Amino acid sequence: MTGTVIYVGNFELPDKNAAAHRVVNNARLFRSLGLDTVFLGTSRADGYFDGYRKTENGFGFDMYERCYPRSFSVWARQIFDVGDIVSLAKNHPDTVAVITYNTQYATAAAAKRAFAPKGVKVIYDCTEWNSHTEGNAVKRAVKAADSKLIENRLPRACDGIIAVSTVMQKKYAGSVPLLLLPPLVDTEDGIWRQPKAERDRFTFCYAGSPSDKDRLDILINCAGTLPEDKTELRVIGVSREEYTGADVPGNVTFLGRLPHRETVREILGCGCFVFLREPTRRNIAGFPTKFAEAFTCGVPIITTDVSDIALYADEGCTVLKDISADSVRAAMAAALSSPAAPAALRRAFDFRSRADACRAWFERITCSKE
DSSP states (O other): OOOEEEEEESOOTTTTSHHHHHHHHHHHHHHHTTOEEEEEEEEOSSSOOSSEEEEOOSSSSEEEEEEOOOSHHHHHHHHHOOHHHHHHHHHOTTEEEEEEESOOHHHHHHHHHHHGGGTOEEEEEEOOOOOOOOSOHHHHHHHHHHHHHHHHHGGGGOSEEEESSHHHHHHHTTSSOEEEOOOOBOTTSGGGGOOOOOOSSEEEEEESOOTTTBOHHHHHHHHTTSOTTTEEEEEESOOTTTOOOSOOOTTEEEEESOOHHHHHHHHHTOSEEEOOBOOOHHHHHSOOHHHHHHHHHTOOEEEESOTTGGGGOOTTEEEESSOOHHHHHHHHHHHHHSOOOOOOOOOTTBGGGGHHHHHHHHHHHHHOOO
16 A cells, blocks of 8 residues: 555644644554655644745654634635645645545535545544634634534545544444544554653542533542542643632642643553543544543543443443542542552554554545545
């Protein structure tokens, strides 16, 4: 299998957010099959620039970025204009597929129209059904309509789908060739073998971007019911100033945003990783990247029953059926009273485990005459 895949979306390269981690690890999977990947991501750095530019990385892929749209007109133009993607493809004449990551429906459809005469397939990597966006009323309405199109009509806009969960897999089944890919990792990367920090207290760890996904408030309140001299909750991804909840207990430490390597080191060194999500449409259809990473680390996990998490539950993973303070508090107290022995690295999310399925799926797409 040979050729180039162009991966397009609002991921911040090289590894500044969970979206970037997903697409880079998917690209490692494609590379193991003989395919090269070129990225076209988004830059939120200060200063406007037109078109796209190359960005440095340490992953061995060509990475380019466009400026994050700072006005509604630029945002709207990017939805329908696939000129940058076409330009990249011209520079890589062996392009066999374009993958759009959580782009608007219209973007995928425009790409399909542009590339169909060239025999290049368009694939949609779908990790969310999310109607939320910032901006004016028109932008919010456009996003809400787009979310319905993605959920109900996506197969019309692409030649293949990568779905992050079985909920999405069932929704799109029988339409176009589909590959189920949860968030992946590279277990051969030294990031998973860092020395663990020594702690003088039992450490619970949370890592993520709370927004409207996670119930960090419940977690912090429950941490405050545990002995402060014996426990600590370390919160990654939000600072104390950014946290809007009141009355933070003394055993809660806010670390703010950390580089990915440091975040993984914190997870490796904790006694238990905890995150709580409501069973909303968005959370059930998606799949939390931080669960895949904490599971790979081998640490005990306390979480809630959303998405496909229950499929990975074992003696080291407590999956709560509800998100009440009582159930969370009881699970945290149980973890504290019976600390788990250090566990080995787990490989369920290693990209190599998906190689055979990915090869068969890609061959179905590229052999299609439609």
